[in-house]
Amino acid sequence: MKNRNSDKLRSLEEENKRLQVLLHLAQNLQTHLEVDKLLQATMEEVAKILFADRCTVFLLDEEKGELWSVVAMGIEKGKEIRFPADKGIAGHVATTGEILNIPDAYQDNRFNPEIDRKTGYLTRNMLTMPLKNKNGEIIGVFQVLNKSDGPFTVKDEELLTAISQIAATTIENSLLYEEQVESLNSFVETLSAALDTRDYITAGHSRRVTLYTLAICDEMALKEGCCEQVRYAGLLHDIGKLGVPESVLFKAGKLTDEEYQIIKKHPAVTRQILSSIHFPRKLKHVTEIASTHHEKVNGKGYPDGLKFEEIPLGGRMLALADVFDALTSRRQYRDRESLEKVWGIIEKERGESFDPEIMDIFLEISSKRIVEILESDQHKRLNHAELESLSAVPFKQILDLKLQDDAPDAEDDQKILQLFDKYYLRQY
Amino acid sequence: MKNRNSDKLRSLEEENKRLQVLLHLAQNLQTHLEVDKLLQATMEEVAKILFADRCTVFLLDEEKGELWSVVAMGIEKGKEIRFPADKGIAGHVATTGEILNIPDAYQDNRFNPEIDRKTGYLTRNMLTMPLKNKNGEIIGVFQVLNKSDGPFTVKDEELLTAISQIAATTIENSLLYEEQVESLNSFVETLSAALDTRDYITAGHSRRVTLYTLAICDEMALKEGCCEQVRYAGLLHDIGKLGVPESVLFKAGKLTDEEYQIIKKHPAVTRQILSSIHFPRKLKHVTEIASTHHEKVNGKGYPDGLKFEEIPLGGRMLALADVFDALTSRRQYRDRESLEKVWGIIEKERGESFDPEIMDIFLEISSKRIVEILESDQHKRLNHAELESLSAVPFKQILDLKLQDDAPDAEDDQKILQLFDKYYLRQY
Numbered sequence: 063m064k065n066r067n068s069d070k071l072r073s074l075e076e077e078n079k080r081l082q083v084l085l086h087l088a089q090n091l092q093t094h095l096e097v098d099k100l101l102q103a104t105m106e107e108v109a110k111i112l113f114a115d116r117c118t119v120f121l122l123d124e125e126k127g128e129l130w131s132v133v134a135m136g137i138e139k140g141k142e143i144r145f146p147a148d149k150g151i152a153g154h155v156a157t158t159g160e161i162l163n164i165p166d167a168y169q170d171n172r173f174n175p176e177i178d179r180k181t182g183y184l185t186r187n188m189l190t191m192p193l194k195n196k197n198g199e200i201i202g203v204f205q206v207l208n209k210s211d212g213p214f215t216v217k218d219e220e221l222l223t224a225i226s227q228i229a230a231t232t233i234e235n236s237l238l239y240e241e242q243v244e245s246l247n248s249f250v251e252t253l254s255a256a257l258d259t260r261d262y263i264t265a266g267h268s269r270r271v272t273l274y275t276l277a278i279c280d281e282m283a284l285k286e287g288c289c290e291q292v293r294y295a296g297l298l299h300d301i302g303k304l305g306v307p308e309s310v311l312f313k314a315g316k317l318t319d320e321e322y323q324i325i326k327k328h329p330a331v332t333r334q335i336l337s338s339i340h341f342p343r344k345l346k347h348v349t350e351i352a353s354t355h356h357e358k359v360n361g362k363g364y365p366d367g368l369k370f371e372e373i374p375l376g377g378r379m380l381a382l383a384d385v386f387d388a389l390t391s392r393r394q395y396r397d398r399e400s401l402e403k404v405w406g407i408i409e410k411e412r413g414e415s416f417d418p419e420i421m422d423i424f425l426e427i428s429s430k431r432i433v434e435i436l437e438s439d440q441h442k443r444l445n446h447a448e449l450e451s452l453s454a455v456p457f458k459q460i461l462d463l464k465l466q467d468d469a470p471d472a473e474d475d476q477k478i479l480q481l482f483d484k485y486y487l488r489q490y
Numbered sequence: 491m492k493n494r495n496s497d498k499l500r501s502l503e504e505e506n507k508r509l510q511v512l513l514h515l516a517q518n519l520q521t522h523l524e525v526d527k528l529l530q531a532t533m534e535e536v537a538k539i540l541f542a543d544r545c546t547v548f549l550l551d552e553e554k555g556e557l558w559s560v561v562a563m564g565i566e567k568g569k570e571i572r573f574p575a576d577k578g579i580a581g582h583v584a585t586t587g588e589i590l591n592i593p594d595a596y597q598d599n600r601f602n603p604e605i606d607r608k609t610g611y612l613t614r615n616m617l618t619m620p621l622k623n624k625n626g627e628i629i630g631v632f633q634v635l636n637k638s639d640g641p642f643t644v645k646d647e648e649l650l651t652a653i654s655q656i657a658a659t660t661i662e663n664s665l666l667y668e669e670q671v672e673s674l675n676s677f678v679e680t681l682s683a684a685l686d687t688r689d690y691i692t693a694g695h696s697r698r699v700t701l702y703t704l705a706i707c708d709e710m711a712l713k714e715g716c717c718e719q720v721r722y723a724g725l726l727h728d729i730g731k732l733g734v735p736e737s738v739l740f741k742a743g744k745l746t747d748e749e750y751q752i753i754k755k756h757p758a759v760t761r762q763i764l765s766s767i768h769f770p771r772k773l774k775h776v777t778e779i780a781s782t783h784h785e786k787v788n789g790k791g792y793p794d795g796l797k798f799e800e801i802p803l804g805g806r807m808l809a810l811a812d813v814f815d816a817l818t819s820r821r822q823y824r825d826r827e828s829l830e831k832v833w834g835i836i837e838k839e840r841g842e843s844f845d846p847e848i849m850d851i852f853l854e855i856s857s858k859r860i861v862e863i864l865e866s867d868q869h870k871r872l873n874h875a876e877l878e879s880l881s882a883v884p885f886k887q888i889l890d891l892k893l894q895d896d897a898p899d900a901e902d903d904q905k906i907l908q909l910f911d912k913y914y915l916r917q918y
Contacts, residue, residue, distance in 0.1 A: 078506050081510060088520070089516065092663065231517065232520060241771065242674060244768045245768050252763055253681065256733075305684075309736070342670055
């Protein structure tokens with residue numbers, strides 16, 4: 063009797079421990095909605111629970127017929143393992159739905175030693191299990207490697223089965239969420255590009271403006287969330303031009319007063335259009351930022367004549383980026399204006415149109431980055447290795463060199479200037 | 491010793507049961523990503539676990555300072571309870587973060603008997619608990635009502651605390667997901683409307699085309715997922731017109747051959763633009779549907795000259811809806827064409843431009859719905875009660891009455907026709 067009770071006690075204690083582990087896992091995984099973070103957390107948790115050295119989650123990319131892992135533990139972040147969905151142990155499991163518990167990997171001819179070779183890892187034992195969604199479809203594979211005290215047991219298999227049920231749903235939800243995030247993102251990018259091409263003169267304008275503002279954000283080391291709002295605002299700042307007839311927008315000669323008034327309405331139309339969009343909370347300032355890109359810090363801008371801090375930071379960034387891009391644009395009939403002239407015009411507006419602080423931050427952007435944005439439509443033609451020598455040269459230095467009365471003495475300075483001009487004047 | 495063991499055994503068994511319940515809950519809740527379904531499932535599960543008659547989840551709407559519940563058990567689906575976030579027991583809990591365990595609701599002066607009055611329910615005892623996200627912020631309130639065997643216990647409080655931790659994360663994720671879904675949706679709707687207004691002649695065109703195709707979907711009792719793809723395709727089918735210069739798009743006189751060729755490119759441009767968008771899997775056919783709206787079942791359409799089943803069903807729907815809307819559009823300088831003439835033109839294209847089956851389905855749509863779409867820009871002015879008498883009249887019946895040689899004999903028929911014409915001719 064006593065023994066029966068203590069057996070039961072022990073098994074209940076074990077079962078409780080198991081349940082606690084699973085419950086903790088379920089709660090922990092739920093807190094990660096982004097796929098990358100979720101997979102990272104899953105792999106860490108599972109390795110810990112099963113006393114394994116490493117765990118990898120491979121997801122099935124049905125379209126490409128591949129298994130992939132975003133961030134495998136022990137492999138540099140951002141790198142991705144990708145291989146045909148029927149290759150190796152993981153491929154076998156993804157194809158058959160079987161659980162494979164392999165005590166000695168190199169003795170099993172289904173084992174693909176390629177990944178070990180790539181990563182320098184030595185796989186000893188491995189437990190591989192399909193990851194099924196609620197409809198029983200295989201969405202990926204769990205692979206747990208090198209258990210600390212010998213091969214994986216039947217108990218480990220049971221535990222991993224329970225884990226994979228929890229993880230599969232969490233992963234599916236997170237994929238669905240990211241799909242939605244990416245669809246909004248790609249929609250905004252595509253639309254922005256399509257609107258830009260409506261006007262061949264400003265082709266790529268919104269994209270470059272966005273890139274300049276993001277460069278400013280980086281210099282200011284703003285949080286990712288802020289940058290994201292500025293990015294969306296940059297891509298969408300001119301959407302209000304949909305309300306401007308092409309006869310006015312593309313008029314070759316001087317605009318009449320009336321036509322100018324129509325064009326000046328576009329930031330207000332941008333606000334009107336964007337106000338109808340239920341942006342997610344994390345993008346709630348996009349409308350405000352996008353529609354203030356023609357405000358001036360002296361209060362003489364439009365549509366609202368806001369001053370300094372009344373204009374959102376992102377709006378002040380856009381104002382500078384917008385004008386800088388307009389002034390440095392190529393026209394069909396002429397090359398770029400000289401940089402001295404461009405920045406001369408902008409300097410005159412210091413504290414008038416533009417926030418002096420943001421101007422100074424703009425001057426700190428590396429010349430490499432400026433060149434890459436100026437010539438972003440030629441991305442593939444750029445010699446990025448050559449441009450590397452401009453990466454430590456702030457844009458200000460280029461301007462200073464240009465504003466010297468004579469050509470620069472130092473050889474280095476001459477080289478820098480020549481390199482910059484080569485791209486600025488598109489003589490490459 | 492034996493007693494100690496059996497006490498321990500009992501408490502382990504209880505704990506085991508508790509953990510199983512929580513784990514089951516965690517897994518069950520995870521499978522619902524849509525807020526409505528998730529809240530419904532949460533409320534049912536929680537009531538069951540706590541042996542309560544009813545459970546309501548109130549979510550905090552911070553912007554409006556209100557608590558709301560989408561689908562309260564026992565209240566008709568779709569109805570919503572909404573009240574100031576500091577009112578009643580739920581308000582008290584949402585404001586203070588306290589747990590309230592009230593054995594007799596009507597003896598507590600914080601209790602707001604209004605909801606009981608509205609719903610005819612009699613609240614006896616209640617347990618109310620804040621729902622906190624991972625940052626400890628209150629995002630809502632759990633309210634469990636009328637435990638079957640007397641008031642809620644301290645154990646119930648503990649259990650609900652654990653439940654609310656699980657539920658809070660699931661609910662937050664689902665809100666974030668829906669935010670994203672809604673932002674893509676509102677973006678597409680807003681853009682579609684903005685593009686429509688670019689051309690005052692066709693203002694509202696994409697919206698009406700979408701509404702016609704949705705009416706066809708409903709007649710065919712298609713799955714929600716299919717309708718959703720057709721809806722997006724309808725809203726976006728003309729996005730390729732962004733590639734057509736306004737001088738061509740709005741030309742008053744006859745188009746030259748060259749101009750006509752430019753216009754004919756728009757479905758291909760629609761395809762090109764939409765192909766750059768990473769639609770979520772559930773919308774993967776949108777591009778194909780949207781870009782086939784000028785295909786004809788006889789293979790003489792464009793851009794690809796597809797025939798019958800080669801054209802996706804949604805594309806065939808769009809083709810009919812697109813032409814029907816164009817033919818029934820008001821122009822600035824004239825009223826609508828007569829319905830006889832409109833449908834005469836369409837009948838000639840039976841089996842040529844249009845799928846005969848879809849034409850027949852279109853004729854089955856209720857005249858009420860046709861009127862509401864034709865006049866959708868006048869939605870607020872429509873007399874919906876009066877239109878109710880057209881709800882059982884298929885559109886075909888109107889056409890048949892119109893095509894009779896003489897005015898209809900029956901009084902009912904005359905009334906129906908008069909009512910339809912009143913709206914068709916906008917004489918209301």
